[in-house]
Amino acid sequence: MDFSLLLVLAVAVSGIVYLLDAVWWRPKRRRQLAIAETATTEGLDEPTREKLLKEPWPVDYSRSFFPVLLVVLVVRSFIVEPFQIPSGSMRPTLEIGDFILVNKYAYGLRLPVVHTRILEVGDPERGDVMVFRFPDQPSVNFIKRVIGMPGDRVRYEGKQLYINGEPVPKQLLEEGPPLAPRELLLEEFLDETPHNIYNNPRDPGPQMREIVVPEGHYFTMGDNRDHSNDSRYWGVVPEANIVGRAFAVWMHWDDGLPSFTSVRRIQ
Structure with missing residues (x-):
């Protein structure tokens, strides 16, 4: 619908x-x-x-x-649109059942239904958590982190992300955190801006040879690196499919009563 x-x-x-x-x-x-x-x-x-x-x-x-x-x-x-997180692909940044707010004007004003951009305001930046319409099924909304900008060379091998030939810095925060005992919790730095990711040390995970992001497109990945259906599998996101930038969690509700203790900004 x-x-x-x-x-x-x-x-x-x-x-x-x-x-x-x-x-x-x-x-x-x-x-x-x-x-x-x-x-x-x-x-x-x-x-x-x-x-x-x-x-x-x-x-x-x-x-x-x-x-x-x-x-x-x-x-x-x-202005702003609410969404609910249905999967764990963005853990630990976003949990299943988080209700988020998406800034609809951060990347330009678009007409409803036809999605034509009528006013240019800004473009996605590396590290943004972005909502977009899935390229293969435009009626479905996805949420991932922007990794590669137009013209970037992106590679992912041995659980290491490379952008333009340089490894993206990361450091181990915790082995087997309580909310994900089979994962490694790491802090990754995209353009010196930190965010947390999960890696599973027992799973070799996907490998991706270097690709060049076409103009007008963006390469995205989930923060739950070994459990995310993202650009490593189906390709890049066209600019026309962009919905907006996720900026806050305002409620959590996956079972029982809604909780407002998880209200926070999205990094």
């Missing part, structure tokens, strides 16, 4: 009904009331006046919901 399309249709239908009432139906009801009032010398009682001026139910609902739907559409399409 394309929620953006449903929201656009709901705004369009309610807006058209609201407009038709303002320019056509409401003046018609008032003219009918004026005719009825001139037809009697005693004047109309209040119930009759209310009956003649009463809005049909489609108009009543449209007048009530159109402003709310319009605000939701503008905020969701151009």
Whole structure:
């Protein structure tokens, strides 16, 4: 189900009904009331006046919901959109059940449904946690970390990431952390900006020969390096598929009651 399309249709239908009432139906009801009032010398009682001026139910609902739907559409399409994390591919940065906020204008304003960029604001930067539409299935949203920029040479061998021939620095933080006892918790530095990743020392993991990221595309990887379906398997992300930059976790809810103890900025 394309929620953006449903929201656009709901705004369009309610807006058209609201407009038709303002320019056509409401003046018609008032003219009918004026005719009825001139037809009697005693004047109309209040119930009759209310009956003649009463809005049909489609108009009543449209007048009530159109402003709310319009605000939701503008905020969701151009400012911020919520998403839920369904998999563990971005652990330890993001856990299953995290509810995140995505900045929709960081990489330019895009029209809803058609996703055409109408205003250039900025471009993804290396290390950003980015939401995008999966290239092979545009109706599905993915979230990964931006690793390779247009023109970069990217290679991944022996659990070591190389960009433009240089190994990306990382250091061991903990062996077998409580939340992932079979993993190594490491701190990796992309352009000197740190973030945490998991590596499984018992699994050789995927190997990827060097590729060059085409212009207008981005190479992405999950922080859970041995458990992530990312650019190592299906290729690069076109600029046209970008949704926005994830910047905060505002709630966690995977079982039981929602929790707000995990509210944090995404690094």
